């Protein structure tokens with residue numbers, strides 16, 4: 001499947017090469033000369049492409065063919081071609097904005113929450129997002145997370161029975177070759193307490209050719225496995241991507257989506273509405289909408305948190321609930337994801353709650369008289385649980401005014 005633009009840019013490349021993901025990876029564009037063929041680069045882009053030390057650039061021919069050469073504000077262009085604005089410092093800038101290093105328990109293994117871990121399995125991506133939250137490790141050649149690191153990660157997971165959910169990320173896990181991925185998934189599946197595997201990926205949008213029938217079958221063999229795709233703009237949803245999503249969904253792989261909210265790219269309620277509707281049509285459930293992290297290079301993409309709240313207001317109630325993601329701010333310095341939403345609960349007494357609807361109507365909900373609260377003292381599920389965080393505070397346990405928990409404090413004892 002070829003677009004007219006891809007044939008215009010690569011007239012001599014036969015379809016079977018174009019459709020081969022390895023060809024796409026080995027023909028990525030990175031230099032001024034290569035990219036000037038695709039789009040009229042401006043001075044800031046030219047300067048950035050020639051600046052030492054900026055985050056890696058590498059753009060698959062497929063992705064390059066999606067860039068609109070006539071649209072200076074093309075949302076694909078802005079996500080992958082650097083400008084000198086990346087070099088701008090800003091208040092709050094961090095190189096590790098989520099303090100992942102402080103929660104790293106083995107090479108590339110981040111254990112922040114009690115029952116799940118983030119497992120970085122490679123530093124390679126198919127193309128590099130200018131706003132990468134993990135640019136401190138991603139894209140660095142020669143610093144790949146390989147088999148040796150995977151072994152150390154698997155050892156930690158095997159030794160920690162509280163880990164029931166393993167989230168593979170990187171880099172992009174789907175850039176691992178079939179055999180490597182299959183082995184890794186097999187090893188995880190062999191750990192009895194690992195109930196759920198998740199994969200975070202941008203491959204469907206940067207390199208849809210990688211979503212082969214063989215790959216879909218490998219993923220399907222390791223269920224329960226959820227695939228979460230990172231997509232930011234409706235223009236990323238090409239016919240090739242629709243085929244890739246259908247192949248995964250038909251294989252029985254449940255699909256979720258995450259989106260980073262960015263100035264000039266998708267900070268428009270109607271663009272976001274178009275994106276989430278089309279995702280649901282393609283059997284992909286919008287999961288998170290992220291506030292842009294305070295990471296080096298991403299300053300010019302940031303929006304006020306108010307922008308996200310306004311977008312959520314435009315989604316909830318106005319389209320299928322399935323299409324509405326949760327807007328989250330990932331706490332700077334590593335406290336975890338914080339959901340942020342418009343206020344719907346306006347006030348409350350023992351008798352009544354005052355709420356407002358998406359349409360702006362005020363309503364009251366009569367509270368049930370004589371409700372007898374759940375009795376934790378006679379509940380087997382509660383007897384076995386150890387509440388932490390604010391859930392514990394509500395029960396009169398735990399401490400107030402704590403800093404973000406350090407890793408050791410989160411471990412059940």
Ligand SMILES: *Cc1c(COP(=O)(O)O)cnc(C)c1O
Pocket residue numbers: 110111112113116117118167337
């Ligand atoms: C986002 C994230 C997770 C997964 O969080 P969910 O809310 O369960 O999707 C796990 N670990 C880390 C370090 C994360 O950043």
